Every structure is written in structure tokens, then in C-alpha cells.
Amino acid sequence: SRVVKLAVIPGDGIGPEVIAEAERVLDAVTANSDVTFEKTRFALGAARYLETGDTLTDADLDAIRAHDAILLGAVGGTPGDPRLKDANIERGLLLKLRFELDHYVNLRPSKLYPGAPGPLANPGEIDFVVVREGTEGPYVGNGGSIRRGTPHEVANETSVNTAFGVERVVRFAFDLAERRRKKLTLVHKTNVLVHAGGIWKRIVDDVAAEHPDVTVDYLHVDAATIFLVTDPSRFDVIVTDNLFGDILTDLAGAVTGGIGLAASGNINPDGAFPSMFEPVHGSAPDIAGQQKADPTAAILSVALLLDHLGLRDEAVAVQQAVEADVAARTGSRTTAETGDAIIARLQA
Numbered sequence: 001s002r003v004v005k006l007a008v009i010p011g012d013g014i015g016p017e018v019i020a021e022a023e024r025v026l027d028a029v030t031a032n033s034d035v036t037f038e039k040t041r042f043a044l045g046a047a048r049y050l051e052t053g054d055t056l057t058d059a060d061l062d063a064i065r066a067h068d069a070i071l072l073g074a075v076g077g078t079p080g081d082p083r084l085k086d087a088n089i090e091r092g093l094l095l096k097l098r099f100e101l102d103h104y105v106n107l108r109p110s111k112l113y114p115g116a117p118g119p120l121a122n123p124g125e126i127d128f129v130v131v132r133e134g135t136e137g138p139y140v141g142n143g144g145s146i147r148r149g150t151p152h153e154v155a156n157e158t159s160v161n162t163a164f165g166v167e168r169v170v171r172f173a174f175d176l177a178e179r180r181r182k183k184l185t186l187v188h189k190t191n192v193l194v195h196a197g198g199i200w201k202r203i204v205d206d207v208a209a210e211h212p213d214v215t216v217d218y219l220h221v222d223a224a225t226i227f228l229v230t231d232p233s234r235f236d237v238i239v240t241d242n243l244f245g246d247i248l249t250d251l252a253g254a255v256t257g258g259i260g261l262a263a264s265g266n267i268n269p270d271g272a273f274p275s276m277f278e279p280v281h282g283s284a285p286d287i288a289g290q291q292k293a294d295p296t297a298a299i300l301s302v303a304l305l306l307d308h309l310g311l312r313d314e315a316v317a318v319q320q321a322v323e324a325d326v327a328a329r330t331g332s333r334t335t336a337e338t339g340d341a342i343i344a345r346l347q348a
């Protein structure tokens, strides 16, 4: 029987609450299959940092790298907490994992499930995937500032876009579009960001020539936010840079029934490093510790994880259990009650 080594990082805030349910679902769906998940827990996040001063040590990273995949809840403290330096956990832990493990595809599917409490009056069918570049753009952290504390302070954050980095994620997006409805939308801001936008546009045009059956269009990011609300069914695969993808996928989550439903995968398609699966949302300090968080995004992240590992039947079973549960939801539930309901569907 197959053994999968899974690193579990519950994280901060609602992270441990939603990961508890995700693990229960994973246990339930693999209970009678011939795959065994050997889990290692990593206590990483703002809480650990406040205790020890460590974000992600080399030893942590080496240990995580030795796993087949990673399941992460959410990391980060309350925005503005003076004890946490800005970006410490985000950059020192989450982005460090994504960069060191070369998660160049940040895959964020959005689907409006029947019965989901979407905010749109006439949503139509919503079923698209954002392929967000995961290792470059303004996230690389090679900015800087000078003359801090003076009226002449200058602060820069440079967006890094390499031909190698853009081409590999664009190729992934085209391959995905080929397997879906064959429509690809590049989102950028070429009217202002001429260099960064220019390389994306040129590479998309070049790769498009190899995919004559994929319809390609382009939207500026501001216009894309309009259409995500007014005409979301126009989208199939959206490919975009790291920052635009971050912003669009919170909006996409809201449009498809709430951020509590939005799952994601940080994929290293080459398989050289373990891929990492996590909800799109954060640690939600405003509701942490109250059993108010919706664990569905974490549970759907388990479905993405199973699919990535080639465990198709298990992935589909989780996906279908979630869909059936979403369609039947009424009133408010605790985090664990939603886990229970999804597990009951799995076992039905």
C-alpha cells in the first residue's frame, strides 16, 4: 500500500480550527483505501514567532522538504499587532515556503456551487480557475527604502518578472485551458506597467501561437474586477501575476459564496518539491477560537491535494461531499458541525 508523507502546518488564528476538520475529512476518505497518510505536524506561525523568535528555520525547511505534500491552515497575526513586525510571518514563513519550494503555480479555482450564498443577483454559471504566478512579481522582496525618518524618504518595491518565470506559468495556464473550456484571459495592467505588462503580453502571444484552439483575451486588472462581478461566467482560465492574482482571488471567493469556500494549491508542477495546499483566506483573528470559521476552504484544499497526488477517486469523493453539503446548508453552524456534515456525506 502507498504511503504519503504529509507535512501539516495548522498555523495561527482559525488555521488550527479549519485544519482539524480538513484532517478529519482526509482520515475519513482514506479510511478504506490502500493509501496511508503519515502526518508530521509543524508548529509554525505568529504564535511560535512570539514565543521563540523563529519563523522558519533551515531545519524546519529541510524537514518539510522531505515530505510529499503540505497542508497549511493560515499563518499571520492580527494586522497591526505591534509585537509582530510587518511582513515577518508572511515573508519569513509563507512566502519563504512558496519560494524555496518553487511553487510557481498558485492554482485558485472558483466555482459557484448550487445553493452557495453568492452575493450576485444573476450570477449565471461561475466556474473558472485563476493561475496566479507564485514566485515573482512585487512579492520577491528586493525593494528598499532610503532616508527613512526624513521628509525625503524614498520607498521602492520592485516587481520582478523573468522570461523563464512568466513563460512556465503561462504554459501551465494554456495546458489547463486545453483541458477545460479552452479560454484564457491574461490580466495585467499593460497600460501603465509597460515593462512588466509587456513581457506578460508578449509571452502569452507567443505561447498562444502553439495553442490555436484556445481563445485568448486580455483585460486590465481594474476592468477584470468589474467583470468578475458583472459577468463572471465569461472566465475559464485567468493567468496573472502574483499580486493581481492575490487580489482577484479574494474577490472571486466573495463572488462564489464567501472566502470560507475558496481553496488553493501552491504547485511545483515539476515535482521536484512538495506542493502545498491551503485555503485562500487568512488566519481571521476577528473570529479565531470561536468555532465560527467555515472549514470548507480547507476541506476543498484537501480535495486539491488528493487530486495532485493522483488520488482521483478520493478527490472526487471529497468534492462531491462538499457540494452536497453546500446545497443543503441552512442556518449557522460551528466549524466542527460543518466538518461533521461533510464527513456524514462522505460516509453516506
Ligand code: NAD
Binding pocket: 014, 018, 073, 074, 075, 076, 077, 078, 079, 090, 094, 259, 260, 261, 278, 279, 280, 281, 282, 283, 284, 285, 286, 287, 292, 293, 294, 295, 297
Ligand atoms: P482574512 O482572510 O484572515 O480575513 C478576512 C475576513 O474574512 C475576516 O472578516 C474573516 O473573519 C473572514 N474569514 C476568513 N476566513 C474565513 C472562514 N474560513 N470562515 C468565515 N470567515 C472567514 O484576512 P486578513 O484579516 O487580511 O488577514 C489576517 C491575517 O492572516 C494576516 O496576518 C494576514 O497576513 C494573514 N493571511 C494569511 C494567509 C495564509 O496563511 N495563506 C492568507 C491571507 C492572510
Ligand code: IPM
Binding pocket: 076, 090, 091, 094, 095, 246, 280, 282
Ligand atoms: C494569500 C495571502 C498571502 C499572499 C499573504 C499572507 C502573504 O494573502 O495566500 O492569498 O499575499 O499571497
Ligand code: MN
Binding pocket: 246, 247, 250, 280
Ligand atoms: Mn490573499
